[in-house]
Amino acid sequence: MKKLFFTLLLALVAVVNSLQAQETVKVGVLHSLSGTMAISETSLRDVLLFAFDEINASGGVLGKKIQPIVVDGASNWPLFAEKAKQLLEQDKVAVTFGCWTSVSRKSVLPVFEKDNGLLFYPVQYEGEELSKNIFYTAEAVNQQAIPAVDYLLDQGKKKFYLIGTDYVYPQTTNLVLLEYLLSKGIPIENIGGGLRKEGDKVVSAGKYTPFGHTDYQQIVSEIKQFAASGDACVINTINGDSNVPFFKEYSASGLTADDCPVVSFSLSEDEFRGLPAKDLVGQLGCWTYFMSIDTPANKKFIADFQKWLSSTNVPGIVKEKRVTCSPMVLSYDGVYLWKAAVEKAGTFDVDKVRDVLESGSISFDGPGGKVTMQKNHHVTKTVYIGETKADGQFKILKTYTDVYGEPFLKGTFAKK
Amino acid sequence: MGNPFAAGPASRIAWSWLVSIVFLVTIQLGYAEDEKPETRQALASAITSTGDEQARIIDGLAETGSPLVRQILVSWPRGEIFLYTDPAGTIIPVTLDADQDGAGKAKAKRIDTGVWLTDAAGQPLTFTSQELKLAETDSKLRKLIRNTLDLLTLADPQPANRVSAVMKLGLAQKPANLAVLEARVDKEKDKKVQKALAEAIALIQLKNTDPKIQAAAVSKLADLHSISSLDIVKGVAADKTADPAVTAAATAAVKSINGYIQVVNFFGTIFRGISLGSILLVVALGLAITFGLMGVINMAHGEIMAIGAYTVYVVENVFGRGLDLSPFGMRISIPGLNATGAFYESYFLFSLPIAFLVAAVVGILLERGVIQFLYKRPLESLLATWGVSQVLQQLYRLIFGAANVQVNSPRWLSGNFTFSDVIFGYNRLFVIAFAALIVFGTWLLLTKTPLGLLIRAVMQNRSMASCMGVRTERVNMLTFGFGSGLAGLAGAFLSQIGNVGPSLGQNYIVDCFMTVVLGGVGSIFGTVCSAIGIGVVDQSLQQILLNPVMGKIIVLAAIILFLQWRPAGIFVTKSRSLEG
Numbered sequence: 001m002k003k004l005f006f007t008l009l010l011a012l013v014a015v016v017n018s019l020q021a022q023e024t025v026k027v028g029v030l031h032s033l034s035g036t037m038a039i040s041e042t043s044l045r046d047v048l049l050f051a052f053d054e055i056n057a058s059g060g061v062l063g064k065k066i067q068p069i070v071v072d073g074a075s076n077w078p079l080f081a082e083k084a085k086q087l088l089e090q091d092k093v094a095v096t097f098g099c100w101t102s103v104s105r106k107s108v109l110p111v112f113e114k115d116n117g118l119l120f121y122p123v124q125y126e127g128e129e130l131s132k133n134i135f136y137t138a139e140a141v142n143q144q145a146i147p148a149v150d151y152l153l154d155q156g157k158k159k160f161y162l163i164g165t166d167y168v169y170p171q172t173t174n175l176v177l178l179e180y181l182l183s184k185g186i187p188i189e190n191i192g193g194g195l196r197k198e199g200d201k202v203v204s205a206g207k208y209t210p211f212g213h214t215d216y217q218q219i220v221s222e223i224k225q226f227a228a229s230g231d232a233c234v235i236n237t238i239n240g241d242s243n244v245p246f247f248k249e250y251s252a253s254g255l256t257a258d259d260c261p262v263v264s265f266s267l268s269e270d271e272f273r274g275l276p277a278k279d280l281v282g283q284l285g286c287w288t289y290f291m292s293i294d295t296p297a298n299k300k301f302i303a304d305f306q307k308w309l310s311s312t313n314v315p316g317i318v319k320e321k322r323v324t325c326s327p328m329v330l331s332y333d334g335v336y337l338w339k340a341a342v343e344k345a346g347t348f349d350v351d352k353v354r355d356v357l358e359s360g361s362i363s364f365d366g367p368g369g370k371v372t373m374q375k376n377h378h379v380t381k382t383v384y385i386g387e388t389k390a391d392g393q394f395k396i397l398k399t400y401t402d403v404y405g406e407p408f409l410k411g412t413f414a415k416k
Numbered sequence: 417m418g419n420p421f422a423a424g425p426a427s428r429i430a431w432s433w434l435v436s437i438v439f440l441v442t443i444q445l446g447y448a449e450d451e452k453p454e455t456r457q458a459l460a461s462a463i464t465s466t467g468d469e470q471a472r473i474i475d476g477l478a479e480t481g482s483p484l485v486r487q488i489l490v491s492w493p494r495g496e497i498f499l500y501t502d503p504a505g506t507i508i509p510v511t512l513d514a515d516q517d518g519a520g521k522a523k524a525k526r527i528d529t530g531v532w533l534t535d536a537a538g539q540p541l542t543f544t545s546q547e548l549k550l551a552e553t554d555s556k557l558r559k560l561i562r563n564t565l566d567l568l569t570l571a572d573p574q575p576a577n578r579v580s581a582v583m584k585l586g587l588a589q590k591p592a593n594l595a596v597l598e599a600r601v602d603k604e605k606d607k608k609v610q611k612a613l614a615e616a617i618a619l620i621q622l623k624n625t626d627p628k629i630q631a632a633a634v635s636k637l638a639d640l641h642s643i644s645s646l647d648i649v650k651g652v653a654a655d656k657t658a659d660p661a662v663t664a665a666a667t668a669a670v671k672s673i674n675g676y677i678q679v680v681n682f683f684g685t686i687f688r689g690i691s692l693g694s695i696l697l698v699v700a701l702g703l704a705i706t707f708g709l710m711g712v713i714n715m716a717h718g719e720i721m722a723i724g725a726y727t728v729y730v731v732e733n734v735f736g737r738g739l740d741l742s743p744f745g746m747r748i749s750i751p752g753l754n755a756t757g758a759f760y761e762s763y764f765l766f767s768l769p770i771a772f773l774v775a776a777v778v779g780i781l782l783e784r785g786v787i788q789f790l791y792k793r794p795l796e797s798l799l800a801t802w803g804v805s806q807v808l809q810q811l812y813r814l815i816f817g818a819a820n821v822q823v824n825s826p827r828w829l830s831g832n833f834t835f836s837d838v839i840f841g842y843n844r845l846f847v848i849a850f851a852a853l854i855v856f857g858t859w860l861l862l863t864k865t866p867l868g869l870l871i872r873a874v875m876q877n878r879s880m881a882s883c884m885g886v887r888t889e890r891v892n893m894l895t896f897g898f899g900s901g902l903a904g905l906a907g908a909f910l911s912q913i914g915n916v917g918p919s920l921g922q923n924y925i926v927d928c929f930m931t932v933v934l935g936g937v938g939s940i941f942g943t944v945c946s947a948i949g950i951g952v953v954d955q956s957l958q959q960i961l962l963n964p965v966m967g968k969i970i971v972l973a974a975i976i977l978f979l980q981w982r983p984a985g986i987f988v989t990k991s992r993s994l995e996g
Contacts, residue, residue, distance in 0.1 A: 254834070
C-alpha cells in the first residue's frame with residue numbers, strides 16, 4: 001500500500017515536471033557579466049531579458065514561455081567555450097544569444113558546430129567567417145566600414161588615415177578598406193598609418209596600438225601632418241577606453257571635425273556614457289541603428305525598454321541614464337528573427353529552424369528599420385551615418401536602406 | 417460691400433508683422449531679419465536652380481558677406497533645407513523652426529522672404545521633416561558651397577579660422593580665387609594668416625601656364641616651408657609633361673620641405689618625449705618615496721592615483737551641475753555651484769590641493785591600518801597592498817559605477833600653440849611645468865626642512881634614528897602620506913589626458929615601478945632621469961619605427977638588459993639600511 005502510494009506520488013511529480021517543461025523553452029544568454037567586457041556586454045543581457053519578457057507577456061513562442069539561462073563568460077575566452085558547452089549539453093537550450101568580441105565567438109564556434117547549436121551574434125565584426133550554426137545579426141564590414149567610406153568619398157575626402165587597436169577586427173577591416181579605397185582610385189600614398197608588407201603582399205594597413213594604450217601624441221602629430229594638405233579623414237577602429245586619450249589629444253592638437261573628421265566604428269551611444277562627448281562633437285559614427293532614429297517603432301522600443309528597466313528586479317541592473325545602441329538592437333532583432341523562424345517552422349528543432357532562417361523569408365520590423373535574414377546567415381538592414389552631438393547622441397546625416405550583408409569581401413574589389 | 421473683404425488682408429498684414437516682431441524678439445541671433453531682399457532672393461535661387469547657373473549664383477554669394485548666407489550654406493549640405501511646392505507649383509526653399517509641436521511638426525520659414533510659410537488664410541503651415549522634400553546636395557555642389565563658405569570666412573574675426581579658410585582656398589587651386597586672396601594680402605595684419613596667404617597664392621600660381629611663374633611659385637613654397645603643399649609639389653615634380661625648370665624646382669622644393677619636416681619631427685619628438693617623461697615622473701614620484709625611500713612595495717599606489725582622479729571628477733561636478741551618487745544603495749546628492757566662465761574653468765586648480773589632501777589621508781589610513789605592521793616583511797606587504805588595491809577598485813565601482821566617468825578638461829588646458837609647425841599642447845606644457853614644480857617641492861621638503869631631515873634619517877637607519885629620539889612611527893606615517901598625496905596629484909593630472917575609471921591605476925602601476933627601479937631605488941634624481949629617458953626613447957622609437965607596439969617592446973627589452981648590467985639602476989644609492 002505504502003509502496004503504491006509512493007509510486008503514484010513519483011508519477012505525479014514526473015507528470016507535473018513534464019507539464020512545466022512543455023510550458024517553457026530554455027534559451028541561453030552567453031555574455032561577459034564580469035571582467036573588462038562587462039561594461040558593454042551587460043547591456044546586451046539586459047535587452048535580451050527585456051525581449052524575453054516582452055515575448056512572454058504576449059504569449060511566448062509556440063505557446064511556450066521563454067526561460068532564459070544566463071551564464072557569465074567573464075571576459076575569459078576559454079570560459080566562453082565551457083559555458084557554451086554547459087548551455088548546449090546540460091541545459092539543452094533551443095538557441096543562444098551571445099558573444100561580443102570576435103575571439104569569444106571564435107572560441108565557442110567549434111562547440112556550437114559539434115553539438116549542432118544555434119547562436120545569434122549581434123556585434124559589428126570583421127567577416128571572413130560563416131558557420132552553419134551561427135547567425136550574424138551583426139554589421140558586416142560592408143554594412144558599416146564601406147558605407148562610411150562611401151560617405152567620406154562623397155564628401156570629397158581624398159586622404160584616409162587608418163588607426164585601430166591591435167587585434168583581429170581592426171586589422172581585417174582595414175585590409176578590406178585598403179582594397180576598397182584602392183578600387184575607388186585612391187592612390188596608396190594617400191592612405192596613412194603605414195603598410196606592412198611581406199614580399200609584395202600587404203599584410204597590415206594602418207597604425208595599431210595595444211589595448212589600453214594611453215599615449216597618442218606621436219600618432220596625432222603624424223595625423224596633423226597627414227591632414228595638412230587638406231581633404232583628409234581618419235578611420236578609427238580603436239576599441240574601448242583608449243578612445244579617450246586619443247580624442248583628447250586630437251582636439252588638443254587643433255584638429256577639428258571640419259578639417260579632418262574621424263569616423264569611429266566602435267563608439268556607440270552606450271560607450272558615450274563614459275566618454276567626454278564634448279571632445280567628439282562633430283565626429284562621425286556609422287551603425288545600423290541610432291537611438292535618435294525618429295520613427296514610432298524606435299520611440300516605442302526606447303519607451304518600453306525604459307519602462308521595463310524601472311520595473312525589473314534583475315539583481316545589480318543599472319537603471320539610471322540608460323541608452324540604446326546598435327549592438328543592443330541587433331540582439332533584440334535576433335530574438336524576434338528566431339521567434340519568427342520557430343513559428344514558421346512549427347518546431348524548435350535546430351535544423352528545421354535553420355532551414356527557415358536560410359530561406360530568406362524571415363523579416364522583422366525592428367527599431368532600426370526592417371531586417372531580413374539572408375541565406376548566408378547575415379542580415380539585410382539599413383545603415384545610418386551620424387554625427388556626434390554634445391549629449392552623446394547622433395544626428396543622422398545619411399541613410400542607406402536595405403544593405404545586403406556580405407561577410408566575404410577580401411579580394412572582391414577590382415583595382416581601377 | 418467691400419468692407420469685410422478689405423479688412424481681411426489688412427489684418428493679415430498686421431498679423432504677419434506681429435509674427436515677425438515676435439520672431440525678432442525670440443531669435444536674436446543668426447537670421448537677421450533686415451537681410452537685403454536681393455541676398456535672400458539670390459540664396460533661394462541658388463537652392464532651386466541647377467547646373468551652371470547654380471554654380472554662378474553660389475560663387476556670387478561670397479560677395480554678400482552676409483551671416484545669413486553662411487548659415488544657410490552650412491545647413492544646406494547637412495540636410496536642413498527643405499523644398500515646399502505651393503499650390504501654384506512654385507518651389508520654395510524653407511528652413512524648419514527648431515520648436516516642434518507634439519507631433520514633431522514645426523513652422524517653415526521661406527528663405528526668399530524670411531517670413532513663415534502660411535496657408536491661404538494666413539495661418540502658418542507646419543510640417544515634419546519627412547513631409548517636405550529635402551534640398552539634396554551632391555559632392556560637386558558641396559564643393560562649390562565649401563568654396564563660397566571659405567571665401568566668406570576670409571573676413572572672420574578669428575585668425576585661426578582665416579588661416580584654415582585661406583589654406584583650403586589655396587589647396588583647391590582655383591585661379592578664380594586668386595584675385596580675392598591677393599586683395600586680402602594688404603588688409604591682413606596677422607603674421608600666420610599672412611604666411612597662409614602667401615602659401616595659398618603660390619599654390620594657385622602653380623596652375624598658371626607660364627613656367628616661370630610656376631617655378632617661382634614652387635620655390636616660394638619651399639622658402640615658406642609649406643608642409644600643406646607637399647603633396648601638390650610632389651605631384652608637380654612627378655609630372656612628366658611639365659617644363660624641366662619647373663620639375664627641377666619642384667624636386668628641390670620636395671627635398672627642402674622634407675628636410676624641414678625632419679627638423680620639425682625632431683624637435684616635436686623631443687618635446688613629446690619630455691612630456692611623456694613628465695607624466696611618468698609625476699606618476700612615479702610618489703612611488704619613488706614610498707617604495708624608493710621607505711622600501712614599501714605598495715601595489716595600491718595606482719588606486720591612490722585613482723582617488724586623485726575621482727577627486728577632480730567630484731570637484732568638477734560640484735563646480736558644475738552637482739553630482740548624484742548611489743554608494744551601497746544610499747542616495748547622495750551633492751549640490752552644484754552651477755559656476756560658469758572663468759570660475760568654472762578654474763575648477764582644476766582648486767581640485768589639485770584637494771586631490772593631494774584626500775589621497776594623503778587615504779595613504780595615512782593605509783599606512784596605519786596595514787603597512788605599519790609589515791615594514792620588516794616586504795613580501796607580505798606586497799600581498800596585503802595588492803588586496804587593498806582590489807578592495808579600493810571595487811569600492812570605486814560601488815560609489816561611481818563600473819563605467820568610466822566623464823571629466824571635461826578646462827578650456828585653458830585643451831588648446832595648443834604652434835611654433836614653426838611644432839605643436840605645443842597646453843596640457844603637455846602644463847604637465848612639464850607641473851612635474852618640475854613637484855620635483856622641486858619634494859627636493860625642498862627632503863633637503864631643506866626639519867621634517868625632511870627626519871625622513872632621511874629614518875629611511876637611512878630606522879633603529880638608529882629611533883635611538884636618537886626620532887618618533888619613527890610618526891615620520892613613517894607622514895612620509896607615506898606625502899608619497900600618497902603625490903600619487904593623488906598624478907591622478908588629478910591623468911584625469912585631463914585619459915580615462916577616469918576604477919582601473920585607472922592598473923594602467924600605470926607597471927610604468928611606475930619600472931621608472932623607479934630603472935632610476936635606482938632610493939634616488940629621487942634617478943627617478944627624474946629614468947622618467948625623462950624612457951619618455952624620450954619611447955617617442956623616438958615610435959617616430960623611427962612608426963609602430964607604437966614595437967616601440968614599447970624595445971623599450972621594455974632595453975630596460976631588462978640595462979638592469980642585467982646595472983641591477984641597482986642608473987643611480988646606486990649608498991644607504992646603510994640597504995647594506996644590512
